[in-house]
Amino acid sequence: MPVSEPRLFKLPDVGEGLTEAEIVKWHVQPGDTVEDGQTIVEIETAKAIVELPCPFDGVVAELLVGEGETVDVGVPIISVDPGGDGAAATPVSEPPAQTAAPREEGVPTANEPGIVTPEEPPKRQPVLVGYGVKEGATKRRPRKAANGAAQAVKPAQPPVRPPAAPPVQPPAPRPQPVGNGLPLAKPPVRKMAKDLGVDLATITGSGPMGSITREDVLAAQAASQQPAPVQAGPREERIPVKGVRKATAAAMSGSAFTAPHVTEFLQVDVTRTMETVKRLRELPEFEGVKVSPLLLVARALLTAVRRNPMVNATWVDGPNGAEIVVKRYVNLGIAAATDRGLIVPKVKDAQDLDLPGLARALNALTEKARAGKATPADLSDGTISITNVGVFGVDSGTPILTPGEAAILAFGQIRDMPWVHEGELAIRKVTTLALSFDHRIVDGELGSRVLRDVGDMLEDPIRMLAWG
Template sequence: MGQKITFNLPDLGEGLTEGEVAAWLVEPGGEVKLNQPFVEVETAKALVEVPSPYDGVLAEHHAVAGETVDVGKPLATFEVEGADAPPEVKKDERTPNLVGYGAREAGSKRRKRKGAPVAETPAPPARSLAPVTPPSVITPSFTPPPVEAAPVPAAAAPSGPVLAKPPVRKLAKDLGVDLASVVPTGPNGTVSRADVEAAVAGPAPAAPQRVAAAAEDQRIPIKGVRKLTAQNMVASAFTAPHVTVFLTCDVTGMMDTVKEFRARREFADVKVTPLLFVAKAVLLAARRHPMINARWDEAAQEIVVKHDVNLGIAAATPRGLVVPNVKAAQDLSLVELADAIGSLARTAREGRTTPADMMGGTISISNVGVFGVDTGTPILPPGESAILVFGAVRPQPWVHEGEIAVRQVTTLGLSFDHRLIDGELGSQFLADVGAFLSHPGETLLAWT
């Protein structure tokens, strides 16, 4: 019999203190290889796979799916053969910080994360998006409200592994649905969101039935990304004095340029959208006004003007709002910037945004126009100096060259930290962004 070694939950991101076990990928008694993912853990910043630090057998789980584990507390016990196996880790011993632990590379053009791994900690493997088979979900801290619906017949349940993406697993857990009882209709027998919702609804009754009791309110625990977002927004709103200025501008030139660039050969493999030109406008305007890319250091009583523009792109995901950022975006060509924004969006939709992707942002963009909204007053991400909101582009009557014509018009909003940026600087910056979007071709040549 091999030596039993307890593995504590490592710090999966700077400052994180806990993580929720989303799904076990290996059952007790199952064999594991070094660096093989054995559990999915959801933190306040990302959903990550934790790789095994040993070759051997996963002997015991110390938490069930849905349970929250503090960093440094036992997560699993491994049985390792050989006398050279590492000694058991003490329960009160904190494991090293592992920023980006278990994260996949989004593409060859992505920048490598800085910092060497801790010597005692194995390097994380490449992420795999292949579906995994979780055990039955048990949530001791939260019990979803009962749903008055007929159960899915057992005969219709599939046999073998249950295939489902992480957002679908989370939905099933929140609704109290056992994925093993759901009839899959997706590709290769994958359980889809519609399958889970159909399982909750159940078959239609043969005749109308009187509801025995009033429907209960649904209670959703505040945790993970939503909890961190709420804390950050409250901290930002009551720390940085927010000011918002607005600009309505003619962006017909931008919309024409979008069509033109989509037809160019060098942009054949990337997605060209209005957001790409808004991002480029922000980067060029920040070059003209460096103070817009600054940070207020309260402890040192200094204003830190940042060299790199780490451009954040707000993204709505099933896990909540995330704002990953493109590192050193000012150094990227338009093609590289389009590729980086597209990669961030895909990763966010898949629920695979890493803590490293969301750290160090300096200026952000929130595209509310995709929802048909004209503008808004966004709250600054903590530590950032400004956030631009890009509203819907609509055909409107506009005075163009002395005559009224139908033009493509949008409204931009800029919220900024009034400790760093006064009204004049904020207005000049926003005006430059608007000037670029009105005449992107001319301005791109003049400013670059």
């Protein structure tokens, strides 16, 4: 009688080309029965916490990745036995050489014997920079071979290989060389090693297929310098950088050193805006909706984009040279501070919303983000952004561009200040706006015009009707 093969669920790309995720919480344990579509695990990507459903029925045989571990897309995370006997997935013999995926230019191939899934031979996933994820690279307990005979496995020994395959050595493998003879490592890791003066050939990698990670390079540098051991005590705390904070740091560093930033500032009398906000709150169209000055700032920026489309663009370096892609739609990003760090959910196609619709969209999206329920789709494909630093009691700042966007508007706190109004000194409601822009796309004249347009509409909101 044939033995049912356990099925392996590999970590999927949940959107926007994400390459890895952290296992936050398992909702099932070995021996539990699962159904197709049942939520089995929560993962944290670089953008959001996502619940993953099981794609098939069966009994959980094994959790292949523990909570708190980070795993690459394409690596199996759970084994499910469709027959219900709880048998775990096992390694199978190496397929013939001609079945391996062809080598792609600039992408190293793996020639080492490995653990593969029952369904298909090893191949490359096109999700990582420099090399792909080798499917089925996770080690598992032995299981029945395809012909139903048990594979001979010695206790506490690596699985027995066919004679044609080289034996697996118990010690950790050295980094696998790529075609040019260099150890396996991503380009950013190679650059880090070069900058720190670390020889990659001396490092044993801890990443997939023995690849060298940033942590390996830093550990090698620390070992070479032999620093005095530092222990965390009651006067300090060490917080791992991962998830949203890790992604934000990488994105902001990349943006700051890629796009030439220019920031302009403008003080604005927003007394009439505050009066308009008060009147809007009394209208039945806004019943049950939070109406704040940010709503009118967002509407003013959308109107300014319609009048100056080039500010809603992105710079693209392609094979045939650089291009400026002007977007005819506005996915408006609103920066939100959450317990997981700063995230920027997007109001998709914000240009098509009326004022009550925009208010509801802003409310729903920011509440969703702060509750940790924003999806990768909510946080992707932005075209221009607003950061409301005024809620922290800050007058202004120099915001860093969201990668891929040409401009970001900072909205400062609204303060009572002495102001010359209609020829006389008076106490008015005043705020400071700051517009950062990519100087490759937006020159000083265009940036100034956009900022001035937003300021004029906040000084006199009736202009939004005239210009909209």
